[in-house]
Amino acid sequence: MSEFHSLNHDQQVARLHDFARHALEQWDGTFGDVQLVKFRENAVFSAHREDGQRVALRIHRHGYHCEAALRSELQWMEALAQAGITVPQIIRARGERHLVEVAHADIGEPRQVDMLAWLPGATAGTSENGVQAGTEIDFLYAEAGAIAARIHLHAAQWQQPDEFVRHAWDEEGLIGNQPFWGRFWELEQLSDEQRQLLQDARRAARHDLRRYGRHLDNFGMIHADLVPENLLIEGPQLRLIDFDDAGFGWHMFELATALYFCLDDPRFEQIQAALLAGYHAVKPLTDTDRQTLALFLMLRGTTYLGWIHTRQGTPTAIEMAPMLIERACRLAREYLQQTR
Structure with missing residues (x-):
C-alpha cells in the first residue's frame, strides 16, 4: 500500500489537487479554477478551460477497473451519445486518447484519468x-x-x-x-x-x-x-x-x-x-x-x-x-x- 492511503482525508485531498493540476497538462488548453467536487473512491474535479468550457476531470481509484475496461466505458458513452441519449461528452486527451495514465510522486501508484464535458443541472x-x-x-x-x-x-x-x-x-x-x-x-x-x-x-x-x-x-x-x-x-x-x-x-x-x-x-x-x-x-x-x-x-x-x-x-x-x-x-x- 502506498503512503497516500495512510494519509488522512484532508492530506489526500491536498495531494489529489496537485495531481489534478499535473494531469490537466495532458489535454489541450489552459485550465484554471480547479476544485474538488466528489471524492469517495474516484476523485472528480471541476475545472474551467480558458475558452470558458467547464470540464470534469476524473481520477480513477487504483485497481478497480483496468485500462481496457475504462476505455470501454467511454466508448459506450460515445455510442449512447451518437444514439441521441444525453450523457457527458468525452473530451479526449492529446493524441485522441480516451484516457491517460498519469504518475505523480504525490500519489505513489499511477492513476487512470479522463475528462468529460460538464453537464448542467441539479x-x-x-x-x-x-x-x-x-x-x-x-x-x-x-x-x-x-x-x-x-x-x-x-x-x-x-x-x-x-x-x-x-x-x-x-x-x-x-x-x-x-x-x-x-x-x-x-x-x-x-x-x-x-x-x-x-x-x-x-x-x-x-x-x-x-x-x-x-x-x-x-x-x-x-x-x-x-x-x-x-x-x-x-x-x-x-x-x-x-x-x-x-x-x-x-x-x-x-x-x-x-x-x-x-x-x-x-x-x-x-x-x-x-x-x-x-x-x-x-x-x-x-x-x-x-x-x-x-x-x-x-x-x-x-x-x-x-x-x-x-x-x-x-x-x-x-x-x-x-x-x-x-x-x-x-x-x-x-x-x-x-x-x-
Whole structure:
C-alpha cells in the first residue's frame, strides 16, 4: 500500500489537487479554477478551460477497473451519445486518447484519468438521503425509466468494439463465490441469524435467476447506478451521469437499483409506478419481468453489503452499515416469502 492511503482525508485531498493540476497538462488548453467536487473512491474535479468550457476531470481509484475496461466505458458513452441519449461528452486527451495514465510522486501508484464535458443541472438527491423534497416524482422517475429503456434497447443492437471489456452483474457477479463487490455473507457485523437469512436468499436466487434466464430482451449493458445523485435535472430534461459501475446485467437489476434508495420514501409506490410506466412505454415489461422485482431488490441489497465488507473502517461504510444491513435483511425476507 502506498503512503497516500495512510494519509488522512484532508492530506489526500491536498495531494489529489496537485495531481489534478499535473494531469490537466495532458489535454489541450489552459485550465484554471480547479476544485474538488466528489471524492469517495474516484476523485472528480471541476475545472474551467480558458475558452470558458467547464470540464470534469476524473481520477480513477487504483485497481478497480483496468485500462481496457475504462476505455470501454467511454466508448459506450460515445455510442449512447451518437444514439441521441444525453450523457457527458468525452473530451479526449492529446493524441485522441480516451484516457491517460498519469504518475505523480504525490500519489505513489499511477492513476487512470479522463475528462468529460460538464453537464448542467441539479442532482435529484443523494443515496444517503434519497430524492430531494419538492422534486416532481412522476416526471423524474418516468424519465429515468424511459432513459433506462432506451439504453437497454440501444445495447441490444449495438456492435461492441472487439476489445470491449466490462464486469458483469450476472449470477457469478451477484451471488457467486467471489461476487464483484465482495462476499457479502462474510460481513462481520451480521448476526448468525442474519447471515443464514442471506444465505437462504442467495440459494433461492440462484434457482430463480436460472429460471428467468438471460437473453437480449432482459440482459445486456446497463448503467447499474441510477441513484438520485446520478440523475441531473435541468428544466424539462433529465440527464444521466457516472457510468463507473456500468456493466452487463439484467434490465430489472437496473430498475431495482433506481428504487433501492427510495424504499423508505413515503412516496415509494408513486416512484415505483412512475419508473415502471416510463420504462414500459419505451420497452414493454412482461409479467415475468415485473415478478422479478423482489428478487433484484434483494440482490441489489446484498451488493451494498459486499461493498461495505470490502471497505471496512471507511467513514462511508461505518455510517451506512446499520441501514444497509437492516434493509438487505428486510428485502431478503420479503423475497423469500414471495417464493414460498
